[in-house]
Amino acid sequence: MAYMTTSAGVPDGYNTPIPSKILTPDRVQTRIGALEFTDGFPSDETAAKVFDNLDFLRAVEVFLQCVPAASMEGMRAGLTEIGLDAAHKMVIADRLLDSNPLFLTGNTDTVYALAMLDLDRDGPTVVEIPPGCGPGTVNDAWFRFVTDMGAPGPDRGAGGSYLIVPPGYTGEIPDGHFVSHSPSYANLLALRGFTVEGKTDAARAMFEDGVKIYPLSAAQDRPQMEFSSFSGKAFNTIHANDREFYEEMAQVIRREPIEMIDPETRGLLASIGIHKDHPFEPDERMRATLADAAAVGNATARSIVFHTRDKRAYFYEDRKWKTGFVGGDYQWLDGDGRDGRNLDARTMFFYQATLNTPAMALEMVGVGSQYALTERDASGAFLQGEKNYRLTLPPNVPAKDFWSVIAYDPQTRSELQTGQPLPSRSSENNHDELVYNDDGSIDLTFGPEPPSERQGNWIQTAPSKSWYAILRLYGPLNPWFDKTWRPDDIERV
Incomplete structure (x- = not known):
């Protein structure tokens, strides 16, 4: 109804002046269409429309908020597929992580050793690591940090x-252990070893001879460790980007303890039908809503990653290189927490990466690793597989240990699949192939066909594929942190 206002500013039907800003008109035009009311009562059509929209909004929010959990579920399912169904089983990338298995921005530089812990099945679980073990991390079912091991861990x-x-x-918790309490049952253990003169033998032997994993309850009768290789195997560890995403989340919620997440997140999931105690059975209308929401959620996540609008993500004002830890905090808490959690920054990381540890975000000179990524050339255009490019790294790359550059596929956010099983160049693994310029700088080239010279500096791309790059510095030094050393942008040639 339309209100008539008297000269005293009192609408028809009222005794006192009523601020117009608190009244609802009979018809409001919005981005979801016209909304109609009768004296503030929504029509049946309007109520149906806004409830559909509410389900959609909440489903999109579930996608964005729950990428870490769905990603860990993808990891758990993929590793279970290749045999990690017991604590004493471990897989090793004994020929490095090539592009056959799908892992979010996995690296070709270090020797991965992976295990999945199931604390519901096994109870408290012991992980013994040998001296000199490369950096290791345990993350829970929401990809939250549980503990570090090795050099960045308490064993130092x-x-x-x-x-x-x-x-x-x-x-009872016996003495003699570094103890960590996980909020979840499923936990990923990832250890890394380094190559020696480009060979993986020492790291593999270190893992096979020194790593022991067993339930505390089996400490007196430990099962024999079983190691297998996952180099060259084709399997998937990445979450779905369609309606199946919500099925993956339903599995996580059913399996894990209810206290793993806060009541608000539980309520958000429950609002679209994902409950701890009830089956996830969306009706036809909801299935269509979830399909749309997954499409929009996926598009939003991809835009956050590849059309990044937060200027703090960029290392330099005049270049395209970005960080994975916007704000410099592994929990993405802005302003020491006063500004809350930067939700887009968290999405930016977990949509394309795994393994969360403070060591990746902290400025530790000569320790750990630092990362910079770019999907664009110097002109701002996306990197295309049919074109040729050059990346110049200035002299004295500030890496105590070594540096690498790896090409990735924007679709899978995994290593780019080409004729090169390892789509990368590394100062360690490719030491004998790389050719440096007279001033100590190095030009890396990218393209579908090998160049006529310096083929050891070339990373192959696929003519039908876009790609993006990640620069890694292992043992980063001061010139990286104070930005006196800066990588050039990737130039089209």
């Missing part, structure tokens, strides 16, 4: 015994 590279305790455990 001396080796030791870690005990990962499940949620709700009230039993």
Whole structure:
């Protein structure tokens, strides 16, 4: 109804002046169409329209908020597929991580050793690592940090015994372990070893001879460790980007303890039908809504990653290189937490990466690693596989250990699949192939066909594919942190 206002500013039907800003007109035009009311009562059509929209909004929000959990579910399912169904089983990239298995921005530089812990099945679980073990990390089912191992962990590279305790455990915890309490049952253990003169033998032997994983309850009768290779195997560890994303989340919520996430997140999931205690059975209308929401959520995540609008993501004002840890905090808490969690920054990281540890975000000179990524050339155009490019790294790359550049596929956010099983160049693994310029700088080239010279500096691209690059510095030095050393942008040639 239309209100008539008297000269005293009192609308028809009222005794006192009513601010117009608190009244709802009979018809409002919005981005979801016209909304109609009768004296503030929504029409049946309007109520149906806004509830559809509310379900859609919440489903999009579930996608964006739950990428870390869906990503870990993809990791768990993929590793289970290749046999990681017991604590004493571990897979090693004994020929490095090539482009056959699908891993979010995995690297070709270090020797991965992976295990999946199931604390619901096994209870408290012991992980013994040998001295000199490369950096390792345990993350929970929401890809949250549980503990580091090796040099960045409490053993400080001396080796030791870690005990990962499940949620709700009230039993005895014996001495002699570095103890961590996980909020979830599923936990990913990722250890890394380094190559020696480009060979993986020492790292593989270190893992096979020194790593022991077993339930605390089996400490007196430990199962024999079983190691297998996952180099060259084709399998998927990446979450869905369609309606199946919500099925993956339903599996996580059913399996994990309810306290793993806060009531607000539980309520958000429940609002679209994902409950701990009830089956996930969306009706036809909801299935269509979820399909649309996954499409919009995926597009939003991809825009956050590849059309980044947060200027803090860029290392330099005049270049295209970006960080994965906007704000410099592994929990993405802005302003020391006063500004809350930067949700887009968290999405930016987890949509394309895994393994969360403070060591990746902290400025530790000569320790750990630092990353910079770009999907654009110097002109601002996306990198295209049919074109040729050059990246110049200035002299004295500030890496105590070594540096690498790896090409990735924007679709899978995994290593680019080409005729090169390892789509990368590394100062360690490719030491004998790389040719440096007279001033100590190095030109890396990218393109579908090998150049006529300096083929050891070439990373192959696929003519039908876009790509993006990540520069990694292992043992980063001061010139990286104070930005006196800067990589050039990738130039089209």
